[in-house]
Amino acid sequence: MPEIVDWSAADAATRQRLLQRPAQQAGPEVSAAVAQVLAEVRTGGEAALRACTQRYDGVALDEFEVGAAEFDAALAAVPSSLLGALREAADRIAAFHRAGMTGAYALETAAGVTCERIVRPIPRVGLYVPAGSAPLPSTMLMLGVPAQLAGCRERILCTPPRPDGSADPTVLAAARLTGVSRAFKLGGAQAIAAMGFGIGPVPRCDKLFGPGNAYVTEAKRQVQQTGAAAIDMPAGPSEVLVVADDGANPAFVAADLLSQAEHGPDSQVLLLSDSAALLRAVERELDAQLDALPRQAVARQALSSSRLVLVASIGEALEISNAYAPEHLILALRSPRAWLDRVECAGSVFLGDWTPEALGDYCSGSNHVLPTGGAARACSGLSVASFQTFVSVQSATPGGIAAIGPCAITLARAEGLDAHANAVALRMPGAAA
Numbered sequence: 001m002p003e004i005v006d007w008s009a010a011d012a013a014t015r016q017r018l019l020q021r022p023a024q025q026a027g028p029e030v031s032a033a034v035a036q037v038l039a040e041v042r043t044g045g046e047a048a049l050r051a052c053t054q055r056y057d058g059v060a061l062d063e064f065e066v067g068a069a070e071f072d073a074a075l076a077a078v079p080s081s082l083l084g085a086l087r088e089a090a091d092r093i094a095a096f097h098r099a100g101m102t103g104a105y106a107l108e109t110a111a112g113v114t115c116e117r118i119v120r121p122i123p124r125v126g127l128y129v130p131a132g133s134a135p136l137p138s139t140m141l142m143l144g145v146p147a148q149l150a151g152c153r154e155r156i157l158c159t160p161p162r163p164d165g166s167a168d169p170t171v172l173a174a175a176r177l178t179g180v181s182r183a184f185k186l187g188g189a190q191a192i193a194a195m196g197f198g199i200g201p202v203p204r205c206d207k208l209f210g211p212g213n214a215y216v217t218e219a220k221r222q223v224q225q226t227g228a229a230a231i232d233m234p235a236g237p238s239e240v241l242v243v244a245d246d247g248a249n250p251a252f253v254a255a256d257l258l259s260q261a262e263h264g265p266d267s268q269v270l271l272l273s274d275s276a277a278l279l280r281a282v283e284r285e286l287d288a289q290l291d292a293l294p295r296q297a298v299a300r301q302a303l304s305s306s307r308l309v310l311v312a313s314i315g316e317a318l319e320i321s322n323a324y325a326p327e328h329l330i331l332a333l334r335s336p337r338a339w340l341d342r343v344e345c346a347g348s349v350f351l352g353d354w355t356p357e358a359l360g361d362y363c364s365g366s367n368h369v370l371p372t373g374g375a376a377r378a379c380s381g382l383s384v385a386s387f388q389t390f391v392s393v394q395s396a397t398p399g400g401i402a403a404i405g406p407c408a409i410t411l412a413r414a415e416g417l418d419a420h421a422n423a424v425a426l427r428m429p430g431a432a433a
């Protein structure tokens, strides 16, 4: 159980330690293990994918691709109430993401000179849906819906196989719902390598998307470094930071902390409050609620590296939160919207007592694939734009180049780039080359 720590009594080193993420501390061993998997798969091809799947997932697979029969069986196996919930969530996710689609625009920047932005879908995208400790069909929706709205031509799915060699049926149902092109039963770093480099039956993808454990996240980083594929963001083990005041409901706060703790032993949950009484009440609630959780062993492990912190004020809590840059930020405050302006860095914000993070995880409409590990300082969660490129287009008439050519020629000469100046001057009768 996390201890209550008084921020004002902590020295600088302790404060730094309080905000460290367990997943980051595991870095060097994970990096080395991932580098080994990527090298093995790049040289060994499909046979190496087989060996890694046997080693890390304990499954001997001949065929990685999910065939039509497995898709059909999956759809038949998923209860209609669950299919209905997937559809309902997908519709709301689509509505929110469609509203945020940024369009093309054009502007005449000088008489006879037009600049435009056109939008293009990324042709082939690789979508990773985690299934190590629990399959996450909701993640399939969070990836598949915006990829479909963006119009990506090929949408490739990788998800770890189950012990019997099949893929999770609900993940496949969500894949069907979002029009995934091809699906492969591959997990971990080997899946990322397969999509990034194009290994065996898996086509090489232009950009890789999706959350995952520390191995998946590190594999995405390493594949990106080779230049083989772009990635969405570091979306590793889940994090939630709750800022709660004295009026917050301790049972609600504890439930929110546990909902992220149950994701994995390396999840991180933080609670900041200016009320010692609230912190003590949440501690008691955590104890009471944990016993009823099927995944309590995982949650207990996550809680062991988590923190309950007493702060001097809610303002101080928000400063700490901005420094930490959480994936999820819950403001369990009496006037949560009034504090929103103070939020600088967070993947997704949940306002007030009636907005648990679990709603955003599944079906409020926002995306749950969000930056972790402090990446929210500079990265955003997934949107349709993540699956698109924005191409600038310009056109000038003879009058247009006559109007702005002198500016280009002056700047080109200042840079000592005479060929640039010539390319403009040649088109401008009367201008000295």
Ligand SMILES: NC(=O)c1ccc[n+]([C@@H]2O[C@H](COP(=O)([O-])OP(=O)(O)OC[C@H]3O[C@@H](n4cnc5c(N)ncnc54)[C@H](O)[C@@H]3O)[C@@H](O)[C@H]2O)c1
Binding pocket: 033, 056, 057, 129, 130, 131, 132, 133, 134, 136, 139, 160, 161, 186, 187, 188, 189, 211, 212, 213, 214, 215, 216, 234, 235, 236, 237, 238, 263, 264, 267, 327, 368, 369, 370, 371, 372
């Ligand atoms: N940030 C986000 O947006 C977001 C969203 C959803 C889930 N998540 C996180 O995704 C993670 C999912 O993790 P998971 O483990 O359940 O599923 P996963 O699919 O990410 O990882 C499972 C794979 O990890 C590989 N693996 C396991 N142990 C290994 C080892 N010792 N060496 C090499 N490879 C190994 C295996 O190949 C396995 O297939 C959780 O941490 C969850 O919090 C994050």
Ligand SMILES: N[C@H](CO)Cc1c[nH]c[nH+]1
Binding pocket: 136, 138, 139, 237, 238, 239, 260, 263, 327, 361, 368, 369
């Ligand atoms: N909380 C996770 C994002 O960090 C997303 C998720 C999927 N299923 C349940 N939760």
Ligand SMILES: [Zn+2]
Binding pocket: 238, 259, 260, 263, 358, 361
């Ligand atoms: Zn969750």
